Amino acid sequence: MSLSDKISLSNELAIFKRKHRSNAERALASSAVFWFTIAFIGQLIFVLYIIGLYGVSLIEGDFERWNAMMPNGYTEGDIMGNINIGIHLFLAAVISLGGPLQIIPSLRKWFPTFHRWNGRIYIFTAVVISLTGFYLTWIRGSIGGLIGDVAITINGVLIILFAMIAIRYAMDRKLAIHRKWALRLFMVVSGVWFFRVGFMFWMLIHQKPVGFDPVTFQGPFLTFLNFAQYLLPLLLLEIYFWAKEKSGNMGKLAVASLVSIFALITAIGIFGATMGMWLPNLIH
Numbered sequence: 001m002s003l004s005d006k007i008s009l010s011n012e013l014a015i016f017k018r019k020h021r022s023n024a025e026r027a028l029a030s031s032a033v034f035w036f037t038i039a040f041i042g043q044l045i046f047v048l049y050i051i052g053l054y055g056v057s058l059i060e061g062d063f064e065r066w067n068a069m070m071p072n073g074y075t076e077g078d079i080m081g082n083i084n085i086g087i088h089l090f091l092a093a094v095i096s097l098g099g100p101l102q103i104i105p106s107l108r109k110w111f112p113t114f115h116r117w118n119g120r121i122y123i124f125t126a127v128v129i130s131l132t133g134f135y136l137t138w139i140r141g142s143i144g145g146l147i148g149d150v151a152i153t154i155n156g157v158l159i160i161l162f163a164m165i166a167i168r169y170a171m172d173r174k175l176a177i178h179r180k181w182a183l184r185l186f187m188v189v190s191g192v193w194f195f196r197v198g199f200m201f202w203m204l205i206h207q208k209p210v211g212f213d214p215v216t217f218q219g220p221f222l223t224f225l226n227f228a229q230y231l232l233p234l235l236l237l238e239i240y241f242w243a244k245e246k247s248g249n250m251g252k253l254a255v256a257s258l259v260s261i262f263a264l265i266t267a268i269g270i271f272g273a274t275m276g277m278w279l280p281n282l283i284h
């Protein structure tokens with residue numbers, strides 16, 4: 001083989017490798033878009049549920065309906081507690097709508113002012129919703145027991161911590177690292193939503209309570225879910241970062257498959273939560 005043949009062969013090999021690599025990269029990016037689209041729809045349904053149940057009953061003055069999904073939602077005479085849950089629920093709608101909008105790249109690119117203001121509101125909301133959550137957990141009391149209380153408190157601490165880190169990097173104009181922390185923040189903020197989606201996925205599979213007591217709302221499965229609601233999505237996100245930045249084609253394709261499976265599980269969980277939890281509370 002002549003030298004020019006060898007050069008042309010090695011060029012073709014390089015083009016083939018690049019093409020192959022970009023296919024793997026494309027598969028990884030598509031899996032992320034696939035998951036995010038499903039999650040976006042699921043979070044919008046969650047927002048509709050919050051407005052439809054809590055917002056509408058506030059307008060109608062029917063505060064008893066706040067207890068449809070929580071034992072200690074509205075308590076007659078407990079002004080501080082009621083204000084806390086009111087703020088918490090209002091901010092739950094704001095953050096579940098603002099979070100996904102913050103992540104969409106084209107919105108970030110074409111409407112930078114919206115991105116900046118939505119980002120400020122998002123960070124403020126993340127901190128205040130966690131503080132009201134601490135009050136509801138430790139002063140007013142919730143179902144789920146001590147392990148559930150500790151798990152959701154760690155979730156709240158991570159939300160505040162990641163919010164501070166994300167805004168710090170944005171202010172320093174270190175945008176690549178800011179984006180990574182903003183995604184981590186989105187995952188921990190979505191922990192509460194992941195809990196509901198994961199719970200209803202489990203219920204759809206088993207068709208009855210398995211691994212927990214439906215009266216006390218405690219048991220090994222719920223202990224797992226209390227922590228998994230934010231640790232599992234965070235782990236997956238780190239695996240995704242690794243695949244995107246460091247792995248070869250095989251790694252990228254493997255992680256793209258993992259993310260796609262996670263997207264399907266999320267879709268099934270959203271379907272379960274919508275039919276079993278959110279829609280029935282909207283229609284009354």
Ligand code: HEM
Binds near residue numbers: 069143
């Ligand atoms: C950051 C995102 C959060 C969202 C979107 C959110 C959303 C909600 C919603 C919608 C409810 C009403 C229950 C329902 O209708 O399903 C609720 C209740 C509650 N939330 Fe949050 N929450 C968030 C974070 C937190 C955090 C960080 C904590 C604790 C530190 C917390 C503690 C509570 C407690 C104790 C209740 C009362 C439920 C019960 O009685 O068990 N939340 N939250």
